[in-house]
Amino acid sequence: MTPALEAAAKLVVDPIVCDGHGMCAEVLPELIELDDWGYPILVAPLVPAYLEPLAKRAAAACPVLALRLIPR
């Protein structure tokens, strides 16, 4: 595995806090899709290193801070 593809962090959604604003999927469509009601589905919870900057932006974009990026 090349270093760029190695998982650098993990995405976690708090389902009670999440209100389905959908900002995360706009910033990080590579890893987050929205279901039919606008709530995020993590296509892959592990974030490869090259996507880490985007994942950070996605977590910061959440208005209710329901998306967290946990370093590994």
Added chain:
Amino acid sequence: MIQPRLLAGPPAAAGAETLSDHVARLGSLPGVERDLVRTITASGLLGRGGAAFPVGRKLHAVAARSLGDARLLVNGAEGEPLSAKDRALMASRPHLILDGALLAANAIGAREIVLYVGSAHREGQLALARAVSERRRLPLRVRLVSAPHAYVAGEESAAVHFINQGDARPTVTPPRPFERGIDDMPTLVQNVESLAYLALIARFGEDWYRQAGRGQTPGTALVTVSGAPNGGVREVEMGTRIGEIAQMSGLGPHDSDAVLLGGYFGRWTTRDLGWALPLDPVLLQSAGAPFGTGVLSFLGMGQCGVAATAAILDYMAAQSAAQCGPCVFGLRSIADTTRAVASEVATSSDLGRLERWAGQIDGRGACRHPDGAVGLLLSAMTAFAADFETHSRRSGCLANVARPSLEVAA
């Protein structure tokens, strides 16, 4: 057929057994046994509240943490709409349950017993309250708490949450109740049937307990049968085949094509696959079917499996704790679409949508409520594949009856 054990004695219709009748039949409370935890562990008794967790291990976990200040929560919430066995046992054998509670409380070093009984189970509440007052001296505090009438109220973290703070919604675990429960003390949460059995094993021993049981799991179990002429609560030997229970409940070989196992959180299975299954928590699990609280709800030949499933999904959607989006919106959509299929106003693309939603919702709630509903739906789409298909082509209901009755036979 094995003799009844939990339901031995006067018929349930005779009402609550009095203390003197109970003592005349079974003798007084067995003395303090040093090794009760070991005896129960050796018996192999599995919890009867739905999770089939070994009772001995739970006793040990609390006893190991207790400094004489543990709590015992006697769980008689029975929120599963298709189950009636706990309320039947509470209403007819309150002293057996109390014996089990007192023995368990002693074994774990408990300071208080909370009898947590569903608000809808009036007879059970009255019988237990009367039984407590019949006991002259109790070595510790016993109080009765009325559990809210909701599906999740009996889940153990929800039960503890309600007793501590008046909110019967599940909490995030850990800590689990055996670590920190009522008043933040180590708490044993045990179903009423499990405790009644504990009282019998304390009297007769683990070898006696293990004399019953044809499969992996020893003992007998209370089950609730509906959709059959002689339904209701009965005691069967563990490992009894589903088909035998159908027969003893008065169903002929062609009277039912499918059964819902485990209740609203359960799975549909067809006669071809299901009737040969042994009613045994361990063996059922390996067949992908739940034992749950011992619910068998047979679908009559004139009844539509799609409509029955739609009715349950409606209930599950309404019972969402409304905390997580995928559960709130997903279950509502699934229930409405299944209802549309049942009413023949859906299309074949709706079937694809149901399958896609099922895959998306699973595992995305804080608790397992949405997962249960999705599992039920998928089992229905397999068991009633032909019915789903003809309904969505609007070519008529195979069963020809729109609304089945899923009421529990009292």
